[in-house]
Amino acid sequence: MKMRTGLGSKMFDGFNLVFMVVLMAVTLYPILYVLFASFSNPTAVATSSGILWHPVDFTTAGYKLVFQNKNIWHGFRNTLTYVSVGTILSLSSTALAAYTLSRKGPLWNKLIMMMIVVTMFFGGGLIPMFLLIKKLGMINTIWAIVLPPMISAYNIIVMKTFFQGISNELIESAKMDGANDLTVFFRIVMPVSWAVISVIGLFYAVSEWNSWFAASIYLRDRELYPMQLYLREILVQNKVDFSMVSTSDMDGIAAKQIIKYAAIIVTTLPILFVYPFLQKYFVKGVMIGSLKE
Template sequence: MITKRSSGEKWFDAGNVTFLFILSCVTLYPFLYVLIASFSDPAWIVKTRGLILWPQGFTLDTYKLVFQNPSILTGYINSIILVVAGTSLNILMTSLGAYALSRQNVMWKNPIMFGIVFTMFFNGGLIPTFLLVNDIGLLNSRLALILPVAMSAYNLIIMRTAFMGVPVSLEESAKLDGANDFTVLFRIVLPLSLPVVAVMILFYGVAHWNAWFNALIYIRARDLYPLQLILREILITNSTDSMMTGVGGGDKMPVGETIKYATIIVATIPVLCLYPMLQKYFVKGVMIGAIKG
């Protein structure tokens, strides 16, 4: 039976849609501004004030300058290595911990969980962490950006909650057939928990891709800088001179501005490409941790 909607409900829906549309435009426009500016004539961008809705003097010169900069390419390679290696280790460690803490016959499970949750509120701090990383010989290496963040307590709780939703009867049947805990985890539990695994890949991958602070603290060699640290250097310290070789003196300033925009787009595109691939799992994976205790 279809219930006729009142005029008040229709007006409410119309107002709600209008408000959300305006909010979406306000949220999306800064990214569109950067995208449009990166393809526009640098001199026009410097002179223009206010909204811009399409490129003026369309050019790809700034992107050519960005990709000709060896620091950008090196940063890209370093970031990809960190994302692949770091996310793989994160998923492995988180799934192992979540599986162990989601089983019913594990001793000291509650005290261990309390200790893990405790780290979400209290930690050693920056200086003790730096001293630890230095003492174990990880300073100025990629491992310094991977091992200290090998597991997130928040993500562990989400994955543990998802694993607790897998029927115990499946585990019991597998063990009757001779399967051990590793077989149960990798051939039964993880395939049945693909939504939450996809969300963990997204969370960890984006965190590694956007990370720059740990690299700023632990990395000294420029050839190990991730892309975000290069981007920070460009945006904050105005270090665009190395990309403007051959550009006339009067043109350096406007070209430097559009180089910043182009670098932001180059650093953002991989994350934007990752989201659509995992979107269908995202809501379900997040809600698993929200509706179950």
């Protein structure tokens, strides 16, 4: 049956279409600008006016300079370590906590849930956290990066709500067959929860990938710096290794500009490639985890 749409409905749909196209253009163009500029001659970009629709005087010199920088490779290695270790620890601890809190029975569940919610609004602050990390001997170690943000109260709530939607009869029948809580969790609950697991894992991975502030506070050894901290030095502090610039065929100022554009693309693309593989789980995981049926 074909539904009739009135003039008001058509105007509303048209307005939504125009609004989304404009929003997409505003969001997408800065990324495209940086991408085009990274393949352009920096002098041509500086002298050009208007919108940049394509690379000007195409060159890959910026990427050559970036990949010649050993700090970028150290940053990639460290960031991949922090992301992999941090995501595994965060996802496993969040899933275990959420599953425990989602089960009916224990009287202390509500009290613990209340304490978790309180942490969303109140915290000790930066100085007490720094003193705690220092007292635990985690300064200048990987644990200062992955342990403090290991569990998110919001993610626990989302995953807990998802687990509450799993059939209780399924879990009870498994226990009647002799399965303990760990068996139920790993062999029944986890296989049917890939949607929310993928989404929460993506949240943790992106957070670790973009993190630089904790590293700037807790890390003293530059060999342990994540990639984003090196990127901050290039973009904000304007620090560029001129030993590699001198080997290029452009002056220092132009090289610094093209290195900035290329470094942004190099540090952004890897995490963007993850989204297409998790896209089918994204909406489903967030909606089911946010709303209880």
